[in-house]
Amino acid sequence: MATETITAEEALAVHGAEAAGPGMPQLDVSSFPNQIFWLLVTLGVIYFVLSRFALPRIGAVLAERAGTITNDIAAAEELRHRAREAEGAYDKALADARVEANRIVAETKAQIQADLDVEMEKADAQIAAKTAESQAAIDEIRESSARNVSEVARDVAREIVAAFGADADVTKVDAAVDAKLGERA
Amino acid sequence: MEGDIAQFGQFIGAGLAAIGSGLSAIGVGSVAANYLSGALRNPSAAASQTATLFIGLAFAEALGIFSFLVALLLMFAV
Amino acid sequence: MATETVALVEGEEPGGLVFHPFDQFEIKPLFGEIGDPVSWYTITNATFWMALAALSVILLLVVGTRGRAVIPSRVQSAAELIYGFVYKMVEDVTGKEGLKYFPWIMTLFLFILFSNYLGLLPLAFTPTSHIAVTAVLALGVFIAVTVIGFVKNGMAFLGLFWMKEAPLFLRPVIAIIEVISYFVRPVSHSIRLAGNLVAGHAMIKVFAGFAAIAAISPLSIVAITAIYGLEVLVAGIQAYVFTILTCIYLKDALHPSH
Numbered sequence: 001m002a003t004e005t006i007t008a009e010e011a012l013a014v015h016g017a018e019a020a021g022p023g024m025p026q027l028d029v030s031s032f033p034n035q036i037f038w039l040l041v042t043l044g045v046i047y048f049v050l051s052r053f054a055l056p057r058i059g060a061v062l063a064e065r066a067g068t069i070t071n072d073i074a075a076a077e078e079l080r081h082r083a084r085e086a087e088g089a090y091d092k093a094l095a096d097a098r099v100e101a102n103r104i105v106a107e108t109k110a111q112i113q114a115d116l117d118v119e120m121e122k123a124d125a126q127i128a129a130k131t132a133e134s135q136a137a138i139d140e141i142r143e144s145s146a147r148n149v150s151e152v153a154r155d156v157a158r159e160i161v162a163a164f165g166a167d168a169d170v171t172k173v174d175a176a177v178d179a180k181l182g183e184r185a
Numbered sequence: 186m187e188g189d190i191a192q193f194g195q196f197i198g199a200g201l202a203a204i205g206s207g208l209s210a211i212g213v214g215s216v217a218a219n220y221l222s223g224a225l226r227n228p229s230a231a232a233s234q235t236a237t238l239f240i241g242l243a244f245a246e247a248l249g250i251f252s253f254l255v256a257l258l259l260m261f262a263v
Numbered sequence: 264m265a266t267e268t269v270a271l272v273e274g275e276e277p278g279g280l281v282f283h284p285f286d287q288f289e290i291k292p293l294f295g296e297i298g299d300p301v302s303w304y305t306i307t308n309a310t311f312w313m314a315l316a317a318l319s320v321i322l323l324l325v326v327g328t329r330g331r332a333v334i335p336s337r338v339q340s341a342a343e344l345i346y347g348f349v350y351k352m353v354e355d356v357t358g359k360e361g362l363k364y365f366p367w368i369m370t371l372f373l374f375i376l377f378s379n380y381l382g383l384l385p386l387a388f389t390p391t392s393h394i395a396v397t398a399v400l401a402l403g404v405f406i407a408v409t410v411i412g413f414v415k416n417g418m419a420f421l422g423l424f425w426m427k428e429a430p431l432f433l434r435p436v437i438a439i440i441e442v443i444s445y446f447v448r449p450v451s452h453s454i455r456l457a458g459n460l461v462a463g464h465a466m467i468k469v470f471a472g473f474a475a476i477a478a479i480s481p482l483s484i485v486a487i488t489a490i491y492g493l494e495v496l497v498a499g500i501q502a503y504v505f506t507i508l509t510c511i512y513l514k515d516a517l518h519p520s521h
Contacts, residue, residue: 023261024285025393026461031290032395033303034310039396042313046320046374051366054324057331058346065333206462236352236507243504247451250458257465261285 153177195259202256209249216241282472284465288392308388309396316377316390324373345373349506356510360517367407368513371400372506379460379498383491392460394453401453404509412516423519452508459501463494 025031157177158170220238224231292299293306301307323345327338335343349372353365375391382389390396412420424441426434467490473483 023263024258025288025290026285026395026457027262028290031301031307031309034290034301034305034307035390035393035395036399037303038307038310038313039390039399042317043370043374045317047366047370049317049321049325050369050373054320054328054342055346055366055369057328058324058343061328061331061333061335061339062343062346064331068333236355239500239504240507240511243455243500243508247455247458250462251454253462254454254458257284257461 150178150181153181195263199256199259202252202259205252206249206256209245209252212245212248213242216245282469284468284472287388287464287468288461290393309390309393312378312381312388313374313390315381316374319377319381320373352507353510356507357514357517361510361513364411364513368506368509371404371509372502375400375456375505376499376502379502380495382460382464383494383498389460389464392457392464394457397453397457398449400456400505401449404452404512405449408509408512408516411513412519415517416519420516420519423515448512452505456501456505459497463490463497466490467494 154174154177157173161173216238220231220234220241224234290301290307290309292301293308293311299305323338324342327336327342330336330339332339346369349369350362350365353361353368357364378389378391381387382392412423416422424438424445426437426441429437467487470483470486470490474480474487
């Protein structure tokens, strides 16, 4: 019994750390004050740092960001509004320009038409004059050619008559030729 | 000899206590399964209930942890 | 018993299975001998990791946001994300009146979050795995919420336990249950956090112990990786759950009628 006790004590001495206290260090009451003290210190430090520095700073940054975003959205809205206005002005200017262009086109067209009419009239008059002139020339040519025809016919007739040897009266031959030409004409 | 019996009792007790932590696995699985089936029925409401899911899981798991702790205490502390 | 202890001790020589899942939770003085007594002011590994958590908070939320940029840098973006997350949580759950307590809730959330995540580093110590720490946090929340409830509502705060919707004869029974559940809150609140972390970290250590057997060591490494991934999730979720439960308790104090 005695020897056994000694061996047990020796065993305890060898593995003092494990065998001495209770198995779970969590239940070692002697370390509690230490842990609680340092826990409170740590929590105090973290709370101090958080409440004094970190949280106000992060809160401010988040608020600033939210403000910036709101402002940016407002600015974007403003810009969009302005862009819409500019677009409206542009459309209006475009429509005005189109109306103006149409007006100018119509005006020019009317003017050109007027000029064209005048020129047309002038040309028509000229053409009519030329036509009349030509008609006169043609009439004259026709008349002269008819006359030539009768002259040639009289000459031929005179020659034919002379060839037959008959001393025909010139005036009679001419009259006969004219009569024949008059029949055919 | 009586040490033997005590140790025997400790180990048996620790083993029995460990069953409890296994049973809590059923609880955790049931929480997760029911959450999943609910979430699949109504996915739009799922996101708002994740906090409840985790609390439920923690409660179910905590009881298993308690029995595991009892097992540990029996094995190493008593 | 004694001989068995010796046998057990001899069995723990290198080569065999060695499970020390709780060594990682030991509180040790940072300076001086291992066996030195830990008095309340001793600088321990707990102190170191809590200070590291506080330092990380300062780095992220103060140094990270020193630019005050409207278009944030990456770190500032992360800080703003956490701020917005907790702010929205407080606002959604407690309403506008709760925003007054937002810095406190933020402090809790950040401390727990960073303790949890820093604790996941190899060889790290996790302050939130200690019931002493989480109990102080939960008791602080409990006392603060109770005080706020009575200051804001006076005796009407007791209406929290008196269900107007229930039939009259059931109300006393429900009131008793409600009172008990009200006082159990800090217990479950603190054990949930510490328990989750202890369980995860101990589990990793147990699997690490199995790695000593060559045949199953690949499996155990895969298991450690998987559990580590789960723990990353749990670290975040537990911080979230602790915070949102704080918000819910605060909501009860601000609006006890429903």
